[in-house]
Amino acid sequence: MPPHRPLDPAKFRDPRLTARGEPRAVVAPLALRTLWFNTGTLCNITCRGCYIESSPRNDTLSYLTLAEVEAFLDEAQALPGTPLREVGFTGGEPFLNRDLPAMLRAVLARPGGLRALVLTNAMRPMRRRERELRALRDEFGAARLVLRVSLDHYDAALHDLERGAGSFARALDGLLWLAREGFTVHVAGRAGFGGEGEAALRAGYARLFAAHGIPLDAADPVALTLFPEMDATADVPEITTACWGLLGRRPDSAMCATARMVVKRKGAPRPVVVACTLLPHDPQFELGATLAAALRPVSLNHPHCARFCVLGGAACSR
Template sequence: MSTLKERPLDRTKFRDPETTADGAARAHVDLKRLDTLWFNTGTLCNLACTHCYIESSPRNDSLVYISRAEVAAYLDEIEALDLGTREIGLTGGEPFMNPEIIGILRLCLERGYHVLLLTNAMRPMMKRAEELKALKPLADGKLVLRVSLDHYGQEVHETERGPRSWAPAIEGLCWLARQGFAIDVAGRDLSGEGEASLRDGYAELFRELELPLDARDPAQLVIFPEMDETADVPEITTDCWSILNVVPDSVMCASSRMVVKRKGEARPKVLPCTLLPYDQGFEMGETLSEALGQVSLNHPHCARFCVLGGASCSAR
């Protein structure tokens, strides 16, 4: 008998934003505070990973490069609405492929925000090494660069990210550490060996590389659950909060939003979180003021990643 995880997704699920397939009341999440505003810097990437949830690649420009001016407009709105936002997240694609990324970083840091930037630490980042080093005085205590290492071993990592992707990532990660940048690492349970074993493996890698990282600290080594949209997953009902002993405020969309700019569209759009970049059913408007409302947990990722997986994309 197949397990729920092994079965294909029941296509009667996740259709109605108010009701689950069996007629129960679907769970919703209210925005309690906008702690983190994410910007997708563009879906172009130097890699084409096997299981990239956002389908980034050297050819996918479905989400185009966001500009410094567009980011500035949202920072202005944060301040005009007195939202108290603490953190700006920058993700891709590979953010260092965006020609304005250094200007965007400088803008966010100069405005006093903590910044979390997700990168594969490969050639696009190293091409901007001198510009990045020049930001170091602004970055201290405010910038964290999260490097994607999908496994502590080269074989599994390159099965996901492609041949010759390991050594440049390790080189970039070590370069960041030598320069004194704050770093953490994002891994994934691709091997199915479980979190304890993964943390043991990463701990040994960090020791070998002499990296200032504690693999036992979930903020310094973030291990994300897998997000296969084709695999079955339970829908989250209002009763699930008490059954699972999970509070709605712990879910990512209770404290964050993401801005994307789709190819061919004149202005960026605001979405509930980083996981749903293409689903137009989750668009909340073009401004933050339009995007402060309730979010229906009406997508498999809401269950798999956030509620059941207990994951979040934010920093420490």
């Protein structure tokens, strides 16, 4: 699958310099605090704006196995001076991977009180795992296992426009089940979807949560994460070293300062480590076969680095 490229072909070409010849921003690794696993690109639905192009047919990234996840967990916790705090699972739809409950158990059972985060659409693949989820909750408690449910907008029509007719009702039903069962749930929405400001969006989600008795504070940016739009057709400026000061941002605020993601490409003999959750396909962001090799500086040589992380101020983990 080819990587997304900018509208201006002169941009994001040289990892060292921008199109204007200015030094490109680079993020040095601070510590591995969040380790992500992409469990596979297969998904039960096809969304119009999916940055990773997941679908029921896209197996560009193969299913990871429990043994592969455990090997990277072993390495992560053995790295010196690297306080791993959280392990995230994304896809595709992670619950399509039959090993996911065992992967979650492997995370939660480890010493150190690791948190596990699953990004899910809360539809049928998740509901098929109700028994396993209850068992994990009962054994480890609900606090360290977080299910983040994707609701692109509080209005069903807008959500369905992106994810397909009836998808809002199915996702909401899954969210309600999680809430009734006492799981820790978060919601992920889209900041620019529907043309509203953030205050109006949060107010709309608050009404939705109140109407259904969902115990979430829509004003909490963790409980309700509003991600910036990932419009690949919109031009975006390149990030230079001078931008940190101009924008009032720090390099260590970018995801790639404290996170890496493990993926397994279709037909590959083993998984590899990439810079972050947004860039699993672009070869320049493949950093090696081990976490130790992957903990090296990352050049912000992609539109997603600008629109999502630096200008958007977003991060996939908490």
